[in-house]
Amino acid sequence: MSTPLLSLAIWVPIIGxxxxxxxxxxxxxxxxxxALNVALAGLAVTLPLLTNFxxxxxxxQFVEQLPWIPRFNIQYLLGVDGISVLFLVLNSFITVIVxxxxxxxxxxxxxxxxxxxxxxxxxMNGIFASLDGVLFYVFFEASLIPMxxxxxxxxxxxxxxAAFKFFLYTLLGSLLMLVSLIYLFLESGGSFNLIDWxxxxxxxxxQILLFLAFLVAFAVKVPMWPxxxxxxxxxxxxxxxxxxxxxxxxLKLGAYGFLRFxxxxxxxxxxxxxxxMIGLSLIAVIYIGFVALVQADMKKLIAYSSIxxxxxxxxxxxxxxxxxxxxALVQMISHGFISAAMFLCVGVMYDRMHSRMIAxxxxxxxxxxxxxxxxxLFSMANSGLPATSGFVGEFMVVLGAIKANFWxxxxxxxxxxxxxxxxxxxYKRVAFGAVANHHVKELTDINxxxxxxxxxxxxCVLGMGIYPFPFTDVMHASVDxxxxxxxxSKL
Numbered sequence: 205m206s207t208p209l210l211s212l213a214i215w216v217p218i219i220g221x222x223x224x225x226x227x228x229x230x231x232x233x234x235x236x237x238x239a240l241n242v243a244l245a246g247l248a249v250t251l252p253l254l255t256n257f258x259x260x261x262x263x264x265q266f267v268e269q270l271p272w273i274p275r276f277n278i279q280y281l282l283g284v285d286g287i288s289v290l291f292l293v294l295n296s297f298i299t300v301i302v303x304x305x306x307x308x309x310x311x312x313x314x315x316x317x318x319x320x321x322x323x324x325x326x327x328m329n330g331i332f333a334s335l336d337g338v339l340f341y342v343f344f345e346a347s348l349i350p351m352x353x354x355x356x357x358x359x360x361x362x363x364x365x366a367a368f369k370f371f372l373y374t375l376l377g378s379l380l381m382l383v384s385l386i387y388l389f390l391e392s393g394g395s396f397n398l399i400d401w402x403x404x405x406x407x408x409x410x411q412i413l414l415f416l417a418f419l420v421a422f423a424v425k426v427p428m429w430p431x432x433x434x435x436x437x438x439x440x441x442x443x444x445x446x447x448x449x450x451x452x453x454x455l456k457l458g459a460y461g462f463l464r465f466x467x468x469x470x471x472x473x474x475x476x477x478x479x480x481m482i483g484l485s486l487i488a489v490i491y492i493g494f495v496a497l498v499q500a501d502m503k504k505l506i507a508y509s510s511i512x513x514x515x516x517x518x519x520x521x522x523x524x525x526x527x528x529x530x531x532a533l534v535q536m537i538s539h540g541f542i543s544a545a546m547f548l549c550v551g552v553m554y555d556r557m558h559s560r561m562i563a564x565x566x567x568x569x570x571x572x573x574x575x576x577x578x579x580x581l582f583s584m585a586n587s588g589l590p591a592t593s594g595f596v597g598e599f600m601v602v603l604g605a606i607k608a609n610f611w612x613x614x615x616x617x618x619x620x621x622x623x624x625x626x627x628x629x630x631y632k633r634v635a636f637g638a639v640a641n642h643h644v645k646e647l648t649d650i651n652x653x654x655x656x657x658x659x660x661x662x663x664c665v666l667g668m669g670i671y672p673f674p675f676t677d678v679m680h681a682s683v684d685x686x687x688x689x690x691x692x693s694k695l
Contacts, residue, residue, distance in 0.1 A: 267283040302321050358446070359442050381420075422457075471689065517535050546586060573649065576635045586623065593664070
């Protein structure tokens with residue numbers, strides 16, 4: 205019997221989280237080291253998914269199937285394809301980063317903090333691996349709880365408001381998805397298997413209703429304009445680790461839902477409503493870019509930047525060509541590295557000065573030269589500089605958009621200037637110039653732990669930017685298969 209790698213990717217972090225909880229907050233050092241070992245074990249069990257992945261195979265691999273609730277034909281059904289396998293590795297990698305990032309910063313309830321991130325890591329791996337509708341929904345909803353607790357317990361002054369807003373927005377959006385899953389169960393003759401749902405031949409009206417129901421659920425998670433307002437509040441109040449996971453992984457869940465549910469189950473509606481999706485995506489890219497430009501709080505600026513960058517993702521999906529969809533997936537993974545790095549950079553400064561306001565800084569390069577070099581690299585990557593991962597996905601999406609419609613591609617391309625404007629202007633005001641005040645003068649440069657974290661992310665950003673082929677090769681066959689399925693089904 206083959207090793208159940210997907211189950212290990214889900215349950216190693218979850219069971220490890222329970223062990224970390226059991227250690228208790230009094231033994232902080234033991235909780236930290238156990239959490240780090242569990243996070244590394246979680247990453248270790250996902251790596252064979254990549255090394256043993258057959259990139260030429262279009263179906264689902266590493267499939268695990270067990271009866272769960274036989275009366276309703278609900279199964280514990282797991283599997284990954286080229287679209288989902290990379291996200292399990294990304295999620296497990298980011299979990300290691302988050303545990304290291306909170307090593308010295310979190311002094312209160314350390315075991316609970318580390319355990320909550322491990323629990324969330326396992327649940328989100330479950331989302332990316334689920335091939336049963338109910339199983340997906342359970343993991344999708346359960347992943348809200350640890351993040352709600354992380355924001356509510358370890359967040360800023362308005363953490364309770366931000367946590368409630370985050371929870372209510374995302375929970376209410378998901379209720380329509382549950383109705384859709386029940387409808388598909390009835391239409392398919394009593395199956396919650398996603399592959400059975402892909403074979404359904406639904407009429408245009410039910411497809412449009414299903415697409416709109418899924419849109420409400422997934423658009424909140426991305427988040428798309430105009431249901432994006434919860435994100436800046438959540439980011440500003442969340443601790444650094446919470447912001448990292450929120451931006452790097454949780455925002456990807458909504459975009460992933462479009463590829464796993466909306467497009468293959470309602471292909472005709474996807475084509476019919478593509479202009480709506482493209483319009484909403486361009487508004488996110490352009491309008492939110494201008495909103496980011498006027499932010500005084502670094503965390504808010506990066507939060508709005510995330511919304512703008514995720515607009516490229518949804519744009520890439522709904523132009524229905526290989527370059528666009530692959531570019532959007534590359535952008536999702538790249539954004540996972542870059543947004544994590546940007547929030548960690550803000551966290552490094554906040555830990556020293558307890559301020560996120562751009563106006564409180566200036567001349568940081570004089571007192572923190574190593575940090576300023578990393579911050580510059582990640583700022584350039586956020587701006588889409590060639591040879592960084594930020595360039596690859598956006599360039600592919602723009603090329604795909606121009607191939608589909610010149611003016612859509614042109615509108616998306618011109619907004620790259622906005623990304624450079626708000627990111628580099630922030631960097632200039634924070635890092636360059638003379639030392640602004642005595643607080644900046646007293647700053648100390650990054651320690652070895654912080655250097656290791658930023659160096660790991662820098663390697664990912666540069667490696668993916670210089671040689672993106674391993675990423676695109678894994679996803680190519682699955683994306684091609686998805687596009688053929690959507691095209692064949694088109695009325």
